[in-house]
Amino acid sequence: MPLIPEEPQIHESVPGPRATPAAGRTAPTPRPVPGPGPRPAPPRGAPAASARPGKPGPAAPPRGPVAAPPAQRTGSPQPPADTTGTAGAQLQLIPAPAAGAIDAADEAVDLLLDSGRAPGEILVLTTGETHPWAAHELSFGEASYWAQHDAADDVFYADAGAERATGRPVVIVAVNGGTDEIAARALPSAMARAGTLLIVCGDPQRINTALGAGV
DSSP: OOOOOOOOOOOOOOOOSSOOOOTTOOSOOOOOOOOOOSOOOOOTTOOOOOOOSSSOOSOOOOOOOOOOOOOOOOSOOOOOOOOOOSTTOEEEEEEOOGGGHHHHHHHHHHHHHHTTOOGGGEEEEESSSOOHHHHHHHTTOHHHHHHHHHHTSSOEEEETTOTTOOOEEEEEEEOOSSOHHHHHHHHHHHHHHEEEEEEEEEOHHHHHHHHHHHO
């Protein structure tokens, strides 16, 4: 099913203890619209959302300046976000190159936490290279890594093919590599795991092809 990319908006990502993307991934990515959820956005002046899960990774280099969001436009129709999904889950696409898919997923997590989502409601999956947070936590052993998953009190990052990763209200998939066959298996599986919202970050053409192949 074709997906319509959302209007790009640039914002400054909330810093967290996960590793910063590799050099060359500095292009800003569109921000997803927070999906349905029972938690309203925190009032002005309230404490910031919970920090990223687990032990912090290697020290991250400082980010360059981020452009301010564009001024609100009026009278100009905006392309609607694709809300097609299964089992009542809303489906959103964030266009990004494979090399920037993890960056886009991280920014989606930041926005969801800022909008009031609890960290334990979010699962992030990757189709290619392991997310830096997952790679760091796995270095301490699989037992402690999966214990954090089972605790379900923080954002959890896993490989898209990890069968042990159970569903959560929000699932984010970073199509950051892997074969088309892997993506074709990962996206339908992610749909089944998402309770209310599925966000897919990657190349729109490849995602649409994978969704069609996975049906």
